Amino acid sequence: MRAPKNLPKSPDDSLITQLLLKDAAVRRGGRLLFEGVSLDLGAGEACALTGANGSGKTSLLRAVAGLVRLEAGEIGFGGVDPADARGEGLHLVGHADGLKAARTAREELTFWSRWTGGATAAIQEAAEALDLVPLLDLEVRRLSAGQRRRLALARMLAAPRPLWLLDEPLSPLDARWREGFGALMKRHLDGGGLILAAVHDPLPMAARSLELSA
Amino acid sequence: MSRLAALIARETTLAWGRGGGPLVALGFYAGVATFLPLAIGPQHDRLAGIATGAAWVALTLASLLSLERMFERDYEDGALDLLLLSPVPLELTCLVKCMGQWLAAGAPLALAAPVAAIALGASPALAPLTFACALLGGLAFAFIGGIGAALSLGARRGGLLTAVIVLPLFVPPVIFGGGALANFAAGLPWSGGFAFLGAYAAAAVAFGPLAMAAACRNALS
Numbered sequence: 001m002r003a004p005k006n007l008p009k010s011p012d013d014s015l016i017t018q019l020l021l022k023d024a025a026v027r028r029g030g031r032l033l034f035e036g037v038s039l040d041l042g043a044g045e046a047c048a049l050t051g052a053n054g055s056g057k058t059s060l061l062r063a064v065a066g067l068v069r070l071e072a073g074e075i076g077f078g079g080v081d082p083a084d085a086r087g088e089g090l091h092l093v094g095h096a097d098g099l100k101a102a103r104t105a106r107e108e109l110t111f112w113s114r115w116t117g118g119a120t121a122a123i124q125e126a127a128e129a130l131d132l133v134p135l136l137d138l139e140v141r142r143l144s145a146g147q148r149r150r151l152a153l154a155r156m157l158a159a160p161r162p163l164w165l166l167d168e169p170l171s172p173l174d175a176r177w178r179e180g181f182g183a184l185m186k187r188h189l190d191g192g193g194l195i196l197a198a199v200h201d202p203l204p205m206a207a208r209s210l211e212l213s214a
Numbered sequence: 215m216s217r218l219a220a221l222i223a224r225e226t227t228l229a230w231g232r233g234g235g236p237l238v239a240l241g242f243y244a245g246v247a248t249f250l251p252l253a254i255g256p257q258h259d260r261l262a263g264i265a266t267g268a269a270w271v272a273l274t275l276a277s278l279l280s281l282e283r284m285f286e287r288d289y290e291d292g293a294l295d296l297l298l299l300s301p302v303p304l305e306l307t308c309l310v311k312c313m314g315q316w317l318a319a320g321a322p323l324a325l326a327a328p329v330a331a332i333a334l335g336a337s338p339a340l341a342p343l344t345f346a347c348a349l350l351g352g353l354a355f356a357f358i359g360g361i362g363a364a365l366s367l368g369a370r371r372g373g374l375l376t377a378v379i380v381l382p383l384f385v386p387p388v389i390f391g392g393g394a395l396a397n398f399a400a401g402l403p404w405s406g407g408f409a410f411l412g413a414y415a416a417a418a419v420a421f422g423p424l425a426m427a428a429a430c431r432n433a434l435s
Binding site (some may be wrong): 069 | 291300334434
């Protein structure tokens with residue numbers, strides 16, 4: 001992994017400096033996944049969201065992103081309007097990565113960077129940081145699961161935003177890239193970013209923990 | 215603008231690349247124009263009488279073919295989630311996706327429409343109006359079709375559901391466009407039907423994205 005020396009260390013201005021969950025509850029398909037979930041995450045902090053399969057980790061991440069309605073409770077972004085926070089202040093990387101198999105890695109990285117407000121120069125830097133440069137002209141369908149995940153993660157570096165919502169970000173990565181992406185997460189936190197990550201294995205850094213019980 | 219330009223370029227290229235895309239629609243359209251004379255006989259007068267109507271109906275049905283995947287693939291692969299995480303309102307995103315659909319499928323079909331009509335025996339004088347009606351009708355079909363595609367997100371047999379939803383809404387443009395063409399061919403005033411077709415297309419462009427965005431949000435949540 002090349003050192004991402006030239007990448008923006010953090011979002012230019014910390015649009016979001018706090019993520020606040022207050023007694024959040026989510027119901028999906030008529031089933032209450034969780035209730036009474038509270039969290040106060042500040043700038044520079046990471047939180048590992050744990051729990052059994054089906055406990056609602058993904059739904060909580062999607063609720064923070066505004067994609068799932070809360071049954072009860074509140075989600076706040078430290079005084080930032082939720083629409084602004086979701087439109088300009090957070091990234092979501094989930095199992096469904098939104099990458100189109102028939103397009104090249106470069107096309108996808110460029111599109112998502114532009115869509116999320118990234119600068120053109122940051123695209124190359126993001127690709128270098130995740131060692132994607134030799135893969136940029138390959139169609140996404142030709143990438144392995146780990147390479148594809150790195151491409152999905154590179155979108156976050158190509159358009160810096162303060163809050164990263166990650167759904168099992170490390171699972172398809174090999175040991176080298178678990179370590180490598182861990183370093184990038186630390187860098188993001190050092191720059192004042194926030195990370196909420198649904199995981200089954202511990203995050204490779206000091207992180208708070210929030211367990212959801214089904 | 216940079217975001218919207220990037221999205222429309224992406225939608226257009228994806229539409230050309232995905233199965234059931236514009237080439238299939240064009241193939242279907244060419245097939246109808248080819249098989250119709252084989253089925254009803256090669257008598258020129260008989261064919262000429264129904265040429266514009268047949269071309270118009272074939273265009274309507276061909277427009278259906280590429281609707282199913284307008285939102286479905288983005289919904290399945292998570293791209294729809296990510297499209298929401300932007301300052302661009304979802305309504306505008308839906309509008310741009312439909313414009314991409316129109317550019318990729320509607321415009322090529324509009325180019326093919328006069329050719330098909332003339333091949334079936336219509337007067338070449340009808341070609342400009344056939345093209346204009348197909349362009350406007352294609353716009354209406356893309357935006358009305360987008361509503362059906364968004365409403366059927368996540369449903370089994372989404373393509374069938376899309377067709378069931380949108381076919382009744384395709385009736386007015388079929389009547390207005392077909393009426394304008396028939397009147398022109400008969401030497402009667404045709405501008406009324408054409409104006410109604412334009413008004414219907416404008417209404418579809420204005421209100422369709424609101425319905426699509428609401429349907430997409432509902433499907434995602």
